[in-house]
Amino acid sequence: MNDTAPETAVGELAARLNVMAKQSNAEPVTGRILGSDIVADRPSPAADVSAMDGYAIRLSDLDRDPVPVTGESVPGSPPPRMTEGGVVRIFTGAIVPDACEAVVKREDIEETEHEIQFRASALQTRSGENIRRAGENASTGSVVLRGGVKLDAAKAAVMANFGAYQADWFAPVRLAILTTGDEVGRFQSVPPEPWQLRNSNAVSLTSLVSAHPWIEVIAVEHCRDHRDALAETVAQCMKTSDAIWVTGGVSKGDYDYVPEVIAENGGKIVFHGLPIRPGKPILGAATDEGKLLLGLPGNPVSATIGAMRFGMPLLAKMSGQTDWNPPRPVVRLQNAGRKTLPLHWMRLVKLVGQGVAEPVQSQGSGDLVSLGQSDGFIEVPSGEAGQGPWPYYAW
Numbered sequence: 001m002n003d004t005a006p007e008t009a010v011g012e013l014a015a016r017l018n019v020m021a022k023q024s025n026a027e028p029v030t031g032r033i034l035g036s037d038i039v040a041d042r043p044s045p046a047a048d049v050s051a052m053d054g055y056a057i058r059l060s061d062l063d064r065d066p067v068p069v070t071g072e073s074v075p076g077s078p079p080p081r082m083t084e085g086g087v088v089r090i091f092t093g094a095i096v097p098d099a100c101e102a103v104v105k106r107e108d109i110e111e112t113e114h115e116i117q118f119r120a121s122a123l124q125t126r127s128g129e130n131i132r133r134a135g136e137n138a139s140t141g142s143v144v145l146r147g148g149v150k151l152d153a154a155k156a157a158v159m160a161n162f163g164a165y166q167a168d169w170f171a172p173v174r175l176a177i178l179t180t181g182d183e184v185g186r187f188q189s190v191p192p193e194p195w196q197l198r199n200s201n202a203v204s205l206t207s208l209v210s211a212h213p214w215i216e217v218i219a220v221e222h223c224r225d226h227r228d229a230l231a232e233t234v235a236q237c238m239k240t241s242d243a244i245w246v247t248g249g250v251s252k253g254d255y256d257y258v259p260e261v262i263a264e265n266g267g268k269i270v271f272h273g274l275p276i277r278p279g280k281p282i283l284g285a286a287t288d289e290g291k292l293l294l295g296l297p298g299n300p301v302s303a304t305i306g307a308m309r310f311g312m313p314l315l316a317k318m319s320g321q322t323d324w325n326p327p328r329p330v331v332r333l334q335n336a337g338r339k340t341l342p343l344h345w346m347r348l349v350k351l352v353g354q355g356v357a358e359p360v361q362s363q364g365s366g367d368l369v370s371l372g373q374s375d376g377f378i379e380v381p382s383g384e385a386g387q388g389p390w391p392y393y394a395w
């Protein structure tokens with residue numbers, strides 16, 4: 001084991017990984033990573049428009065009482081000319097006429113069909129009030145979204161507004177998930193014997209990535225603890241995937257073949273064993289072409305935490321995301337106790353309030369039930385204790 005901190009280990013391995021190729025002229029898909037900048041095709045707003053339903057006025061109109069209404073500007077039509085001595089009825093989003101100096105909202109006037117009178121609340125109206133100026137959000141040619149962002153509802157709105165119906169996208173990271181172990185299986189029709197157990201790691205890891213369209217799970221395979229079978233499966237998966245997550249077989253047992261099989265498949269080991277609990281035997285490697293090989297300990301709590309803490313940011317780096325390892329939200333830990341560890345402690349927690357969590361009692365890294373009781377985990381640095389705040393990783 002080396003004494004590299006988790007964050008450093010992630011950084012060192014990330015630096016050796018390949019970033020996905022771009023696919024051009026494809027339609028937007030929420031959750032995919034934008035491959036290049038989106039540029040405004042016209043100003044936003046495209047013209048000076050009203051921010052309110054009301055009347056387009058000249059400031060000199062404020063001294064007159066009443067003032068005739070001589071026209072109407074509605075969204076979807078060019079504005080009318082504003083005749084001398086008249087105001088124009090205008091609706092939110094409609095273009096203000098050239099001569100208009102401000103818009104007075106409806107609530108600030110008394111109106112009949114043909115004329116208006118200003119209430120006292122309108123008399124302080126300033127030049128430009130309630131007018132959104134052409135280009136105040138963006139001018140033509142300016143970058144409105146940067147390549148490397150993940151498409152969400154907010155960003156999709158921006159693309160639609162600027163007519164970016166197609167764009168360049170980073171290809172999803174093709175991930176293979178391999179589990180290992182003679183004792184592990186599905187046991188759907190026959191119940192497992194006491195020396196057997198159900199394959200929870202395949203499910204937790206698949207579930208972790210399934211919410212992310214920038215990852216494509218191309219294979220979920222199980223291998224017995226047989227060196228050649230594992231070597232064959234890893235070699236096959238290497239051909240079609242950009243990243244492989246393997247669980248089990250990474251520690252020091254006689255049947256722990258994962259490290260040598262990874263090395264044999266061109267994986268240059270960046271770390272094998274880190275000062276963390278749980279998940280100490282974790283292995284991170286990259287091939288010369290920048291493919292990821294991540295060996296996660298078989299214990300279900302270790303595998304799930306390891307996939308979240310190491311696997312997700314590493315895949316995010318490969319996916320082209322600029323912000324692939326953002327600072328995590330923090331929580332304070334209630335009833336933290338005084339125990340310190342000479343390891344970075346990934347502690348299962350349950351949220352009990354806004355930004356406040358409690359430890360989940362756990363029997364250790366095989367205790368799946370405690371995993372199910374948690375909302376996520378915190379990372380307490382080596383030698384530290386107390387309430388934090390600590391970085392929080394939510395499932």
Ligand SMILES: Nc1nc2c(c(=O)[nH]1)N[C@H]1C(S)=C(S)[C@@H](COP(=O)(O)OP(=O)(O)OC[C@H]3O[C@@H](n4cnc5c(N)ncnc54)[C@H](O)[C@@H]3O)O[C@H]1N2
Nearest residue numbers: 179181199200201248249250251252256280297298299302
């Ligand atoms: N001599 C040493 N022994 C161990 C060390 C060590 O440093 N020296 N580290 C321990 C730690 S910590 C962990 S964690 C485990 C990790 O070992 P492996 O990655 O080799 O995992 P396995 O031995 O294959 O399995 C561990 C445990 O997890 C269960 N398992 C495995 N796969 C699955 C699955 N897909 N779904 C559910 N559960 C699974 C497996 O049955 C074992 O009970 O090593 C310690 N030993």
Ligand code: MOO
Nearest residue numbers: 278279280302365
């Ligand atoms: O650190 Mo191992 O990950 O559970 O027991």
